[in-house]
Amino acid sequence: MFLSKYFRFCVHQTVRTLNRDSYLRKRYSTAAVQPKVDTSFVGALKSIVGDTNVSTADAIREQHGHDESHHAVAMPDVVVFAQSVDHVSKVSKLCNDTKVPLIPFGSGTGLEGGVNALQGGVCLDVSKMDQIVQVNAEDFDCTVQPGVMRVGLNSYLRDTGLFFPIGSHCRKN
Numbered sequence: 380m381f382l383s384k385y386f387r388f389c390v391h392q393t394v395r396t397l398n399r400d401s402y403l404r405k406r407y408s409t410a411a412v413q414p415k416v417d418t419s420f421v422g423a424l425k426s427i428v429g430d431t432n433v434s435t436a437d438a439i440r441e442q443h444g445h446d447e448s449h450h451a452v453a454m455p456d457v458v459v460f461a462q463s464v465d466h467v468s469k470v471s472k473l474c475n476d477t478k479v480p481l482i483p484f485g486s487g488t489g490l491e492g493g494v495n496a497l498q499g500g501v502c503l504d505v506s507k508m509d510q511i512v513q514v515n516a517e518d519f520d521c522t523v524q525p526g527v528m529r530v531g532l533n534s535y536l537r538d539t540g541l542f543f544p545i546g547s548h549c550r551k552n
């Protein structure tokens with residue numbers, strides 16, 4: 380009696396899991412059949428950002444396939460280091476035209492697995508975009524590129540008497 384109930388419970392749970400996975404795949408998949416990132420695609424990326432700003436090395440892909448969360452590593456097929464808005468725009472257009480997933484990467488300190496490349500694709504690392512564009516001391520605001528870190532910004536601001544306080548316990552950001 381107990382075993383029969385337990386068996387039915389197991390079947391019920393399995394069906395629920397399969398239904399949920401199928402729902403999530405339909406809801407969040409970008410394309411039913413994802414195009415493969417091949418050498419010609421990587422070549423197209425290199426022609427946009429230059430050879431040295433594109434990497435398919437395992438170590439670099441592994442580093443970009445996770446953040447600080449507990450989720451398992453999911454590596455992108457290729458990592459691109461953008462150095463300008465023009466790079467970001469052209470890489471985004473290429474990925475959009477070819478339906479290849481594109482994942483922005485700041486420093487990988489997210490806590491929800493947002494950078495994990497569940498369907499592979501391109502990881503767009505913006506850490507080389509580290510210019511401080513404008514500081515408006517009177518308004519207490521500034522405009523920075525996405526790779527600027529808290530420590531770098533505070534070093535830049537030190538003569539103004541201002542500082543950026545958020546996440547002061549966070550070493551990297």
Ligand SMILES: Cc1cc2nc3c(=O)[nH]c(=O)nc-3n(C[C@H](O)[C@H](O)[C@H](O)COP(=O)(O)OP(=O)(O)OC[C@H]3O[C@@H](n4cnc5c(N)ncnc54)[C@H](O)[C@@H]3O)c2cc1C
Nearest residue numbers: 446447482483484485486487488489490493494525546549
């Ligand atoms: C020890 C620790 C302490 C922290 N303390 C604080 C805190 O005090 N206050 C606080 O607010 N947060 C805190 N956080 C969270 C941290 O600020 C987030 O991890 C941060 O927002 C992620 O930024 P990132 O550049 O590392 O992004 P990533 O981890 O690289 O990415 C996070 C998400 O944003 C997307 N993304 C990255 N860059 C871009 C971009 N340029 N454009 C669009 N999307 C992008 C990614 O695809 C991903 O989905 C802490 C995290 C840690 C690990």
